[in-house]
Amino acid sequence: MSKHDPIRMPDDTVILAKDLTKEYGDFTAVDHISFEVKKGEIFGFLGANGAGKTTAMRMLCGLSKSTSGQAWVAGYDINQQSEQIKKRIGYMSQKFALYEDLQVWENIRLYAGIYGVPEREIAPKTDELLHRLGFENEKYALVKSLPLGWKQKLSFSVAIFHEPSIVFLDEPTGGVDPATRRQFWELIYQAADRGITIFVTTHYMDEAEYCDRVSIMVDGRIDALDSPGNLKKAYSAKNMDEVFHQLARGARRKG
């Protein structure tokens, strides 16, 4: 097997992390985390500010190398094959904006090109997407003229336009009104139903309930990982907010 072939992970595993660690000098930002994420799963990646979520996510996206430990995303090694990973993932954050001075279709065209979507598929897929979102009339509108909630939906749709194996969502719903936040989660469900794996961070604990499984990071470690139902049972908690408080209260690192 050549170095650049994907490793043999079980077919239904999209992320596999083994003792993944990142140190900055004598500070261990991510401390031996191990977990798996299955195809089509909605995986909630929770933790207090400063717990190490962003550092872990950057490694999984191929943007930074681990100090020790390993991880494979979509079958590729994060340290050796980060370019292959970047082609197979989508990424969206609240801060990651579309180009405000480009029209809606131009933004889609741009990202589709960057991610290598075949030329002839782009136009029909664009129309299909705009139809699904109910944005047909906004095709030629400048992105800056859209309401925030629409931008976020469009931003998510652009992030999965190239049908990645997995999409990383970094606090995608921050600052959005409650109704739009819920519509956004319905888009997430639809993507997961199509087999796209969702890896999402959020500070809204009601959104943690919408995930299939949730991990909670404390001081660089994953201190809990299970379905919301099981976590609530294990911590005798009414809701995920209580689970989170029980775990994160013990953190030594303060955000």
Place this chain on the structure above:
Amino acid sequence: MVSTSAINTKMLAIKAEHIFKKYKKVQALNGVSLEVGEGEIFGIIGPDGAGKTTLFRILTTLILADEGTASVNGFDVVKQYRNIRECVGYMPGRFSLYQDLTVEENLTFFATVFRTTIEENYELIKDIYVQIEPFKTRKAGALSGGMKQKLALCCALIHKPTVLFLDEPTTGVDPVSRKEFWNMLKRLKKQGIAILVSTPYMDEASLCDRIALIQNGQFLKTDTPQNIVSEFGTELWSVKSNQMSKLLNDLRRFEAVDTCFAFGDTHHITFKGTPPTVEELTDFLHTLGHKYVYIRPIEANVEDCFMRLSGKTLQS
């Protein structure tokens, strides 16, 4: 006649009447009025782009309203802006301290600008400052999010303001740190400081004395959180089954259902006209293959109220 003394509105920390503000084509504020009493925590709750920051900037005398009047501590925001700047503390939504100065240098700088010293008002910030004091020689730019927030609050408090403006102090902050931050606000309130605070987190509404729900530059409602919740005005049910994603769509297909939203591990529904009986809805869901159907009437929370008042539905 303009006088520098506070006259008519002596008991009010903040008073705003019919404030309008337009940026080119966007009507950022569309006739907003509010009154905040001494020692009151008043929350402005609403999403990004609703007009929260514009209102803060008008009240802190940074921009002018197109129409309407406002006063802080009895001082007019236009004619007596200098008096207002002396007596208010303002923590903007974006971190705006000097990244290249240390924690201590930032605090000293703000104290000096207001002709005071850290020592003079140390009591007021003590509770918060002790948490960042171990890092006082660290540059502000190198602090974590939670610590930046604490430093910003200290800098906004160092001249002993009587009115505090906090624009989204907890956005992007995790639930545990958010709770700690609100505890700090409660302690400040006890010292008689009036606090106007904005947030997109609906669960923080219950921590305020009174709140205004804001959307598209207008207040949808202003009242105590308890009154807002008790005036929800219609039946609200919580529904669960073994297939939550399918349940969302199936509930929307039920004739009498008006709105249906996911709420954590349950869905919340309201009805057009008279609600069905629990048995009718349960039977309907059973025929569609749902198991473990669990339905119960519940009390609304602030987020339910916000969605109802903002009139959005997910029927599309």
